[in-house]
Structures are given as structure tokens and as C-alpha cells.
Amino acid sequence: MNNFRQKADLIWNLANILRHDYKPHEYADVILPLVVLRRLDQAMEPTRKAVRQAYETYKGKLENLDSVLTAKAGGSLIYNYSEFDWQKLLDAPGDLQQNFITYLNGFSPEVLDIIEKFDFRRQVARLQSANLLYPLLKEFEQVDLHPDRVDNIEMGYIFEELIRRFSEQYNETAGEHFTPREVIELMVDLLLSENPEAFLGPDKIVEIYDPACGTGGMLSEGKKGVTRNHGQDPSKVFLFGQEINPTSYAVAKADLLLKGEDPRRLAFGNSFTEDGHKGKRFRLMLSNPPFGVEWKKYEYIIKNEHETLGHEGRFGAGLPRITDGSFLFLQHMLAKRFGDEVGSRIAIIFNGSPLFTGDAGSGESEIRRWIIENDWLEGIVALPEQLFYNTGIATYIWIVTNRKSARRKGKVQLINAADFWEPMTPRSLGNKRRFIASHHRERIVELYKAMEENEHCRIFDNADFGYRRVRIERPLRLNFHATPERIERLWEQKAFQNLPKTRKKDPEAIETARREGERQQQAILKAMRTLPNQMSKDPAEYQAWLDAALKKLDFKVSATLRKAILNALTERDETAQPVPGKKGGYEPDTDLRDYENVPLQYAPSIYDEDVPLKENVVAYFEREVKPYVPDAWIDENFRDEQDGQVGKVGYEINFNRYFYKYTPPPHPEELARQIAEKERQIAQLLEEWL
Known part of the structure; x- marks a missing residue:
């Protein structure tokens, strides 16, 4: 075990052979598959001859040879029935490309799946054309990965180290499938910070699931955390995952294979549209899904499940914006929770968007509401x-x-660990300039377990994150004046423009409609010119004028056309009288429409005001709105679809506000001193420069 880094260094240095013919970020596409093949080639030595003989015996006699060959391989999922091994390939350099393809085609289905997802046959052709295939295989001959000398645990470390190095050094999208191991350790510790005995123990089978597992780092590190830090028997920890990217999937599957895990527990494909573990439940789930990835390609399938299955499916709570599928992953994971007394625990990494994006009634807000109101x-x-x-x-x-401990019921704990870090030394890795040291991780877990309020920790009731979004209306106030300019604006109104138009197809009918429409347009314009040439701010007065003028026409004016005429002849005027509504009250002015977010509950730890914990919408309106806008009213038709009450319920978690620390500005004299000092420094620099 002590020399796994030396072997990783040896393999890492072999990538130099690819220089000039491959770009650095492409090295992993060649080196990682060859590491897998070299390990498997040496691992198959004891059963190679028996597998080959069985293949020759039953070839053409049985439709499916897999079960027979698996038996001859000692029940292993790894075998190769071709006549070649590493040495025989090197013995015939002139036929190397053809023989190597034959060798690849002879592998078992599970290994072939990895080769195909790596798209390695294409790499073989590319290596051969660059005259690199033989030199590379020859160099790999010195890499001894035989199971008698490198056990599964060490092999896993070697492969994992190579994955990490390639991800950190060369892969521009490393963050899509590689999570820093100290973050995963923290996630595991937080998962097991509450009631660990319910999930771990000598008689417990632990199954860990990641629906966006990338290269498998979350799963591998998750198992390490459960076994090394929490003492679980490794033989009773099983890993399950799914990945959509073929190369990442191949790396993850190879990693599991080399560690002696069952690679069949890793599914390929989109977790949303082709769930590889449909119907299965998991106790522990970890994931770092990609941030801000749109799901438009799968919109039809996801929306169809949402609309037809509702909460019987995975996405019943709501659908997030098409540009960010983060919440789809969490809903997918929650659908795999156990419903018994033990339940399940999930740790998932998000950016800031899922905390607050989306107004009340939006998909994101409804998902937050579903999670928080269910006390999850x-x-x-x-x-x-x-x-x-x-x-x-x-x-x-x-x-x-879905199973909080008694002390946590109805509560949500927020921890601000933004300052718990050390700088990366000796250098940063891409955007990674910081890491969470072990003592920081331990401190965060201590804060989480203690569940006590301090400068880094806040405890809230579920309702503290909720609010009711109320629509506030103000009356429409218009003045009316039939001036030539306003009458001319009739031509801008669509209902007036459409008078000469018809949906009929017959040319004669079209011409008739055109003539009649133009006649009506001119008649309306003429009628408008007969209106009093004075401004009115009284709706009853100017509507009576208009109705009298329209009544003289020889055709009926529709309500839509009447509204268009009013739109042309009126302008907003805050000194005018309110326009009466058709069903009583007043017509609302949509330009003045506003919304108020009324907290469902005031938390003293957030607000300074001495107010009742339960807030009433009307009381809030009377206190916060009415004194400043006397003619405003609450639109009682704007209601929540779930509880039917006035105002739509929304949830958001404003992390920054909860941990905000006010820093008073410097005294004016101190500011003046600082400015003078800066001016002195600038003058000195200018003097030196000149």
C-alpha cells in the first residue's frame, strides 16, 4: 500500500509519450483505459486458458456464451476469450493494431461496456497512425499491476490518484464530475451526525447512491468515509450510481471494477429519463449535480411525468426553470427515500440559486415549500x-x-462555514484556491451536532422562510379628452385596425368586409369629433358622452372596440376620479400594481420589530401599506392554489441576510485622514515615475 503513489507516478509519466500528438486534456482518454486493460490482463492469467478452451468448444453451438465463460473465469465478470495477451500483442508489432482490436473484442460484456464508453477503439487507430501504439504498450509492460502484488484496495488508490491528477491538471470541466475529497468527507460526516446507529453497524447493509456520479469520486470517497471514519465493515457497503457522460461513466465503472465492486450497480444514462435504479430505495444519498445545466432536451418527458403522475411520480412538487435542473436531482433523490421509521438522509451540493430563485408560486418556490413544509x-x-x-x-x-430527530422537528439549522478554509499550497488548482482542513471539518460537524446559536450557526422555525405574496392594487384614474391628437391614436388600436379584416377566404367576401370595415372606421372617427371639446376627469361623465356618440352609429360597437376607443381618448391622471369596476369597486391600474411579501412568521432572531409571531395579511397591509397609499386594496382573487387563502405562499432562504454583520462606516475625520494618505501615496508614486 505504501508504494501506490510511486506506481501512479510511473503511469503518470508515461503520458509524456503522447506529447505533441495529443493535447494534455486528452491524455486521460488513452492512459486510463490502458491502466484498466493492463490490470485486467494480469488479473486474468489464472483463468485465461480455461476461458479460451471453453470459447473454442462452444463457439457457434450456444447463442450466449457469457454464462459459460463467466463460470470458467471462476465466476468473475472479467474474462477475455481472444488468443492474445499483452506479451503476444507485443510479439507481433506488424499486426499490432488488428490484433489489439481482436483482443479488445474478446472481453466480457462488462469490460466491453467500459471500452465502448471510453471510445477506445478510435484511440487505437489514432495511436497507430501516430506510431505510438507499440511504444506505449511496450512502456506499459513495466507497470506491474498483478493482483498478487497489487491488491484491490491499492489498485483503487492508484486509479483514483490518476483520475484526480487528470481532473485537476488537464480537465477544463473537472468540477462537473470531480468533487474535492475534503468536501465529500464533510458531507459524509454531516449525513452521519444524527442517529448513525440507525444506518451503521455489524448487522447493517449500507447502500450509497449518487444519481450524477461523474467519475465515481463521490461514491468512492463516501465509502471511505463510512468505513474509515465511522468503522463500517467495507464488505457491507455497496455503491450505486448513474452517469450520463460516457467517458465519466467509463472511468467510474472501471474504478469500481478495479476495486472489486460490482460495476453492474452503476447505470449509464440520464437519471431523469431512464432511471437505472427505478423502484429502489436508499438510506444514504450523496450528490454534487452540475450547476445551472438546462434540461430542455428532456423537457417533454419530465413535464409529462409531472403533469400525469403528480406526487405519484418524482416531480410532483414542481418544475424549476428550464435553465437549471438542480432541484430535479433533489426531487429524484427524495423519490428514493425509505418511508419507514429510519428513513433516508441526503447530502447534496448546490450553488446559491436553489436558495432563493423564483417568486411565490414558481417551480423553485413550490419545491422549497414542499421540502420545508414536509419538515425534510x-x-x-x-x-x-x-x-x-x-x-x-x-x-x-x-x-x-424524512426522519428528523425530536430536537430538530420543525427546525432548520444554517451554518456559515464560509471562513473555514486554508489556502492551497504550494499552488492553486484551477479555481480551487482553498481547501477545508481536517480541523475545520471537525469544527463544522461539532457546530452541526451542537445545534446551538452563535456567530456561525442560526436555528429557525420552518415557517421563518415562508411568506405570502399579496397583490396590491390601486384604482385606475383617467382623464378623457377627444382632441385631434387622441382621435388619431385610434389607428394604433388593434381592434380599430382589424375592422376591415375578415377570416373568410372568398375574394368577394374579403372585398365586401374591407369596404364595410373602412366605412365603420370613418363613421367612428366622425362620431368622436362630435364629442365635447373639453377634458373630463369623471368616468361617469365621459363614458356617458362616449355611449351617446356611439349610439348614433348604424352598427353595434363591440365591448372590445369600445375599450379600444377609450384607450385612445384617455390618459392616466392621478388627479382624476377612479374608474368604477364592472363588479363593484374600482378598475385596477396594472401599471401601479405592486406585490408585498408578508412573512408567514416573524422570527425575533431576524427582525428587530416587536411583532406577533403569526402575521395576518390584512393587519400587515393596514400597518405597512395603507398609511402610505390610502386608495390601495388587496386583490382577494390572487390566492394560493394549495390553501386557497389570499396571497400565494412562497419560500426562500436568504443566507446572507441571516449572517449579515453591520459594520459602521469610519468617522468623517478618519475618512478624511485616509483620503489624505492615499493622495500623498499617489503624489509620491507620480513623483517617482516622473
Whole structure:
């Protein structure tokens, strides 16, 4: 075990052979598959002859040879029935490309799946054309990965180390499938910070699931955390995942294969549209889904499940914006929770968007509402910035469970760990300039377990994050004046423009409609010119004028056309009388329409006002709105679809506000001193420059 880094270094240096013919970010596409093949080639030595003989015996006699060959391989999922091994390939350099393809085609289905997802046959042709195939295979001959000398655990470390190096050094999208191991360790510790005995123990089978597993780092590190840090028997920890990217899937599957895990527990494809673990439930789930990835390609399937299955499916709570599918992953994971007394626990990494994006009634808000009102959100930990390889933005770990402990029921814990970091030394890796040291991780877990309020920790009731979005209306106030300029504006109104138009297809009917429409237009214009040439601010007065003028026409004016005429002849005027509504009250002015977010509950730890905990919408309106806008009213038709009450319920988690610390500005004299000092420094620099 002590020399796994030396072997990783040896393999890493072999990538130099590819220089000039391959770009650095392409090295992994060649080296990682060859590491897998070299390991498997040496591992198959004891059963190679028996597998080959069985193949020759039953070839053409059985439709499916897999079960027979698997038996001859000692029940292993790894075998190769071709006549070649590594040495025989090198013995015939003139036929190497053809023989190597034959060798690849002879592998078992599970290994072939990895080769195909790596698209490695294409790499073989490319290596041969660059005269690199033989030199590379020859160099790999010195890499000894035989199971007798490198066990599965060490082999896993070697492969994992190579994945990490390639991801950190060369892969521009490393953050899509590689999460820093200290973050995963923190996620595992937070998952198991509550009631660990319910999930771990000598008689417990632990199954860990990641629906966006990338190269498998989350799963591998998750197993390490469960076994090394929490003492679980490794033989009772099983990993399940799914990945949509073929190369990432191949790396993850190869990693599991080389560690002695069952690679069939890893599914290929989109977790939303082709769930590889449909119907299965998991106790522990971890994931770092890609940030801000749109799901338009799968919109029809996801929307169809949402609309037809509702809460019987995975996406019943709501659908997020098409440009960010983060919440789809969390809903997918929650659909795989156990419903018994133990339940399930989820740790998922999000950026800031899922905390607050979307108004009340939107997909994101409805998903937050579903999670919080079901009392599933246990806590959120804000991580330091510049922690990931491909992004420096703020990230958060959400801890979600459907079985909270008694002390956590109805509560949500927020931890601000943004300052818990050390600088990367000796250098940064892409955007990763910081890391969470072990003592920081331990401190965060201590804060989480203690569940006590302090400068880094806040405890809230579920309702503290909720609010009711109320629509505030003000009356429409118009003045009316039939001036030539306003009458001319009739031509801008669509209902007036459409008078000469018809949907009929017959040319004669079209011409008749045109003539009649133009006649009506001129008649209306003439009638408008007979209106009093004075401004009116009284709706009853100017509507009576208009109705009298329209009544003289020899055709009926529709309500839509009448409204168009009013639109042309009126202008908003705050000194005018309100326009009466058709059903009583007043017509609302949509330009003055506003919304108020009324908190469902005031939390003393957030607000300074001494107000009742339960807030009434009407009381809030009378206190916060009516004194400043006396003619405003609450639109009682704007109601929540779930509870039917006035105003739509929304949920948001404004992390920054909860941990905001006010810093008073310097005294004016101190500001003047600082400015003078800066001026002195600038003058000195200018003098030196000149």
C-alpha cells in the first residue's frame, strides 16, 4: 500500500509519450483505459486458458456464451476469450493494431461496456497512425499491476490518484464530475451526525447512491468515509450510481471494477429519463449535480411525468426553470427515500440559486415549500468560495431527511462555514484556491451536532422562510379628452385596425368586409369629433358622452372596440376620479400594481420589530401599506392554489441576510485622514515615475 503513489507516478509519466500528438486534456482518454486493460490482463492469467478452451468448444453451438465463460473465469465478470495477451500483442508489432482490436473484442460484456464508453477503439487507430501504439504498450509492460502484488484496495488508490491528477491538471470541466475529497468527507460526516446507529453497524447493509456520479469520486470517497471514519465493515457497503457522460461513466465503472465492486450497480444514462435504479430505495444519498445545466432536451418527458403522475411520480412538487435542473436531482433523490421509521438522509451540493430563485408560486418556490413544509430540510452549510476546480462561486451543502430527530422537528439549522478554509499550497488548482482542513471539518460537524446559536450557526422555525405574496392594487384614474391628437391614436388600436379584416377566404367576401370595415372606421372617427371639446376627469361623465356618440352609429360597437376607443381618448391622471369596476369597486391600474411579501412568521432572531409571531395579511397591509397609499386594496382573487387563502405562499432562504454583520462606516475625520494618505501615496508614486 505504501508504494501506490510511486506506481501512479510511473503511469503518470508515461503520458509524456503522447506529447505533441495529443493535447494534455486528452491524455486521460488513452492512459486510463490502458491502466484498466493492463490490470485486467494480469488479473486474468489464472483463468485465461480455461476461458479460451471453453470459447473454442462452444463457439457457434450456444447463442450466449457469457454464462459459460463467466463460470470458467471462476465466476468473475472479467474474462477475455481472444488468443492474445499483452506479451503476444507485443510479439507481433506488424499486426499490432488488428490484433489489439481482436483482443479488445474478446472481453466480457462488462469490460466491453467500459471500452465502448471510453471510445477506445478510435484511440487505437489514432495511436497507430501516430506510431505510438507499440511504444506505449511496450512502456506499459513495466507497470506491474498483478493482483498478487497489487491488491484491490491499492489498485483503487492508484486509479483514483490518476483520475484526480487528470481532473485537476488537464480537465477544463473537472468540477462537473470531480468533487474535492475534503468536501465529500464533510458531507459524509454531516449525513452521519444524527442517529448513525440507525444506518451503521455489524448487522447493517449500507447502500450509497449518487444519481450524477461523474467519475465515481463521490461514491468512492463516501465509502471511505463510512468505513474509515465511522468503522463500517467495507464488505457491507455497496455503491450505486448513474452517469450520463460516457467517458465519466467509463472511468467510474472501471474504478469500481478495479476495486472489486460490482460495476453492474452503476447505470449509464440520464437519471431523469431512464432511471437505472427505478423502484429502489436508499438510506444514504450523496450528490454534487452540475450547476445551472438546462434540461430542455428532456423537457417533454419530465413535464409529462409531472403533469400525469403528480406526487405519484418524482416531480410532483414542481418544475424549476428550464435553465437549471438542480432541484430535479433533489426531487429524484427524495423519490428514493425509505418511508419507514429510519428513513433516508441526503447530502447534496448546490450553488446559491436553489436558495432563493423564483417568486411565490414558481417551480423553485413550490419545491422549497414542499421540502420545508414536509419538515425534510434539516440543515444547510455554506462552504468557502474558491473550493471547486472549475468554479469559484459560493456553494452549499443541503442536508435533507424524512426522519428528523425530536430536537430538530420543525427546525432548520444554517451554518456559515464560509471562513473555514486554508489556502492551497504550494499552488492553486484551477479555481480551487482553498481547501477545508481536517480541523475545520471537525469544527463544522461539532457546530452541526451542537445545534446551538452563535456567530456561525442560526436555528429557525420552518415557517421563518415562508411568506405570502399579496397583490396590491390601486384604482385606475383617467382623464378623457377627444382632441385631434387622441382621435388619431385610434389607428394604433388593434381592434380599430382589424375592422376591415375578415377570416373568410372568398375574394368577394374579403372585398365586401374591407369596404364595410373602412366605412365603420370613418363613421367612428366622425362620431368622436362630435364629442365635447373639453377634458373630463369623471368616468361617469365621459363614458356617458362616449355611449351617446356611439349610439348614433348604424352598427353595434363591440365591448372590445369600445375599450379600444377609450384607450385612445384617455390618459392616466392621478388627479382624476377612479374608474368604477364592472363588479363593484374600482378598475385596477396594472401599471401601479405592486406585490408585498408578508412573512408567514416573524422570527425575533431576524427582525428587530416587536411583532406577533403569526402575521395576518390584512393587519400587515393596514400597518405597512395603507398609511402610505390610502386608495390601495388587496386583490382577494390572487390566492394560493394549495390553501386557497389570499396571497400565494412562497419560500426562500436568504443566507446572507441571516449572517449579515453591520459594520459602521469610519468617522468623517478618519475618512478624511485616509483620503489624505492615499493622495500623498499617489503624489509620491507620480513623483517617482516622473
